[in-house]
Amino acid sequence: MDLKYYLKDIVDLNVIDQENIKKLEALNNHYILEIINEYVALCKPSKVTVITDSQDDINYVRNKALELGEELKLGIEGHTVHFDAFVNMSNHDQARDKTNTKVLISAGQYKSPWINTIDREEGLNEILKIMDGCMREHECVVRFFCLGPKNSKFSLLALQLTDSFYVCHSEDLLYRSGYEEFRKLDGSKKFFSFIHSSGELTGKPPVTKNLDKRRVYIDLQEGKVLTVNNQYAGNSLGLKKLALRLAIHKSNNEDWLAEHDFILGVHPKGKNRVSYFCGAYPSACGKTSTAMLPNQTIVGDDIAYLRPWNDGYAHAVNIEQGIFGIIKDVNLNDDPVIWDAITTPRETIFSNILVLNGIPYWLGDGRTIPEKGMNFSTNWVKNKKDENGKEIPHAHPNARYTIRIEELSNADKNLHNPDGVPIEGIFYGGRDSDTMPPILESFNWNHGVFLGASIESETTSATIGKEGVRDASPMANLDFIVVPLGKYLENHKNFGERLEHPPKVFATNYFLKNEDGKYLNGMLDKLCWVLWAEGRAHGDYGAIETPIGYIPKYEDLKILFEENLNKTYTKENYEQQFSIRISKLIAKLNRIENMYKKEDNVPQFFWNISEELNNKLNKLASEKGIDIVSPFQFK
Numbered sequence: 001m002d003l004k005y006y007l008k009d010i011v012d013l014n015v016i017d018q019e020n021i022k023k024l025e026a027l028n029n030h031y032i033l034e035i036i037n038e039y040v041a042l043c044k045p046s047k048v049t050v051i052t053d054s055q056d057d058i059n060y061v062r063n064k065a066l067e068l069g070e071e072l073k074l075g076i077e078g079h080t081v082h083f084d085a086f087v088n089m090s091n092h093d094q095a096r097d098k099t100n101t102k103v104l105i106s107a108g109q110y111k112s113p114w115i116n117t118i119d120r121e122e123g124l125n126e127i128l129k130i131m132d133g134c135m136r137e138h139e140c141v142v143r144f145f146c147l148g149p150k151n152s153k154f155s156l157l158a159l160q161l162t163d164s165f166y167v168c169h170s171e172d173l174l175y176r177s178g179y180e181e182f183r184k185l186d187g188s189k190k191f192f193s194f195i196h197s198s199g200e201l202t203g204k205p206p207v208t209k210n211l212d213k214r215r216v217y218i219d220l221q222e223g224k225v226l227t228v229n230n231q232y233a234g235n236s237l238g239l240k241k242l243a244l245r246l247a248i249h250k251s252n253n254e255d256w257l258a259e260h261d262f263i264l265g266v267h268p269k270g271k272n273r274v275s276y277f278c279g280a281y282p283s284a285c286g287k288t289s290t291a292m293l294p295n296q297t298i299v300g301d302d303i304a305y306l307r308p309w310n311d312g313y314a315h316a317v318n319i320e321q322g323i324f325g326i327i328k329d330v331n332l333n334d335d336p337v338i339w340d341a342i343t344t345p346r347e348t349i350f351s352n353i354l355v356l357n358g359i360p361y362w363l364g365d366g367r368t369i370p371e372k373g374m375n376f377s378t379n380w381v382k383n384k385k386d387e388n389g390k391e392i393p394h395a396h397p398n399a400r401y402t403i404r405i406e407e408l409s410n411a412d413k414n415l416h417n418p419d420g421v422p423i424e425g426i427f428y429g430g431r432d433s434d435t436m437p438p439i440l441e442s443f444n445w446n447h448g449v450f451l452g453a454s455i456e457s458e459t460t461s462a463t464i465g466k467e468g469v470r471d472a473s474p475m476a477n478l479d480f481i482v483v484p485l486g487k488y489l490e491n492h493k494n495f496g497e498r499l500e501h502p503p504k505v506f507a508t509n510y511f512l513k514n515e516d517g518k519y520l521n522g523m524l525d526k527l528c529w530v531l532w533a534e535g536r537a538h539g540d541y542g543a544i545e546t547p548i549g550y551i552p553k554y555e556d557l558k559i560l561f562e563e564n565l566n567k568t569y570t571k572e573n574y575e576q577q578f579s580i581r582i583s584k585l586i587a588k589l590n591r592i593e594n595m596y597k598k599e600d601n602v603p604q605f606f607w608n609i610s611e612e613l614n615n616k617l618n619k620l621a622s623e624k625g626i627d628i629v630s631p632f633q634f635k
């Protein structure tokens with residue numbers, strides 16, 4: 001059949017020209033055309049533009065974002081700023097909207113107690129009604145991307161329709177273009193699809209008007225996400241957290257993992273080797289700054305796919321090629337690599353920062369805060385309050401920067417390697433002010449899975465809602481786990497057990513505080529924890545066995561701090577940070593057990609480990625007769 005047949009509705013609507021039809025026909029895949037036809041007919045844009053991998057097409061996107069005002073130029077070459085909608089400090093589009101993000105489920109399907117779900121029919125009826133005409137007077141862009149390196153066993157393909165050129169431009173920085181990869185599909189249906197619309201826009205710069213009608217609905221059955229009335233990347237960009245949810249669903253029935261992980265190349269001084277580590281931390285808990293540690297190399301900072309490889313290791317790829325990083329607290333002292341990257345000329349999108357005279361400012365940038373400027377609340381002046389009398393900061397705490405990794409001086413040479421990189425260790429961390437030590441090595445793989453499964457973290461501004469509330473987040477992935485949690489853990493267990501060289505697993509905690517609420521660690525101390533873990537993976541360091549896992553020896557840390565940070569690490573520092581807080585740890589185990597009791601089919605190994613840890617902690621308490629045991633008390 002003539003392929004054009006599949007586009008008949010939009011050809012009739014007269015919104016696509018011959019040149020663009022040709023680009024679609026060249027893909028030789030009627031599934032793609034059917035989706036485009038269906039959603040263009042529904043969303044009713046005034047024009048459809050197909051973007052291939054060509055530089056001309058990609059430049060078109062970049063220029064359009066400026067022309068439409070979705071991005072504004074800043075002083076430094078290549079720098080632009082984008083703003084997301086803001087009504088007041090608790091009603092805005094500056095973060096992920098968990099309330100209106102829902103998984104569509106049919107009768108009898110798994111209904112997660114942790115993320116929102118909605119009956120499939122009901123959800124589709126609702127969102128399709130909202131999407132009817134949502135792109136009116138907008139141009140709809142059709143994009144093709146590759147999640148992961150090209151020509152790679154890891155990678156998945158993604159079709160994106162959007163009426164936001166900011167979304168498109170961000171995706172050009174963050175993802176690999178995949179028009180040519182789609183051509184290789186040979187007519188197959190093996191791709192995810194994402195349909196996004198900012199919906200009706202208001203103001204200058206133009207932002208989403210109807211935030212009350214913001215919806216992000218995930219259709220696992222079709223491998224498709226519909227998202228409308230938003231611009232913030234975590235809600236709008238198909239390839240970010242929307243694709244992660246679909247990938248977790250897919251991998252759950254196969255033999256690989258889709259994780260909320262950075263991938264870091266660790267280069268210990270004087271050792272002439274590189275070891276790759278993954279790490280999963282909840283949003284805004286130091287993931288990007290760990291991936292960008294000085295003198296190390298970055299493969300990725302947010303999402304990784306891991307597969308068992310024929311060398312006996314797990315290999316991982318970054319499914320992205322850019323960083324959508326939190327800019328708060330990025331300053332010359334604490335994050336020198338990021339600071340350099342975002343203050344020099346290169347294609348960079350800032351979002352929700354303050355602009356004055358073409359210069360971007362953000363929270364914790366180490367500079368004097370201007371008295372006024374333009375920010376996410378449009379014109380900002382010092383002490384500005386929202387309609388509820390709440391102070392509006394000069395930049396949003398979840399303000400971000402978007403850049404390409406390959407332009408950075410610390411980009412790892414394997415960023416685009418289709419075979420990924422072998423993973424020697426995995427870090428799991430959370431924002432925990434009073435319980436876990438800065439670094440802890442698991443007894444074995446299964447205990448490592450347990451450590452990942454029991455991450456707890458205090459909520460941050462990366463999601464809409466109250467901050468500072470302690471929440472569990474298995475593998476820092478809970479917001480995205482659309483499959484039964486028990487099965488997800490079982491898959492992790494099986495994944496490691498199949499490997500000849502399973503990664504060593506470490507729990508990290510950069511956020512431990514003293515009684516006065518002061519952080520016990522400097523921002524760059526994480527470098528020493530990472531280097532210690534790397535050394536452990538190579539047998540360079542001994543360790544101390546505690547009831548909850550292995551901790552470093554004081555002498556090793558002292559040298560690591562001296563050699564890498566030029567810092568004196570005292571015995572007092574060590575004792576404060578690495579003491580075993582028995583009752584706090586037991587309380588944590590209880591909280592975690594209570595959480596998992598809400599799930600069916602949690603694997604037995606999980607309960608066994610929890611019980612074992614509980615017993616060991618109780619034994620320690622009765623042996624020592626104290627609640628906080630110094631690391632010097634263990635042999």
Ligand code: SPV
Pocket residue numbers: 095096233234235240241282283284302324462
């Ligand atoms: C996160 O919140 O984990 C992010 C940013 O990486 S978002 O795109 O909102 O997911």
Ligand code: MN
Pocket residue numbers: 260283302
């Ligand atoms: Mn993330």
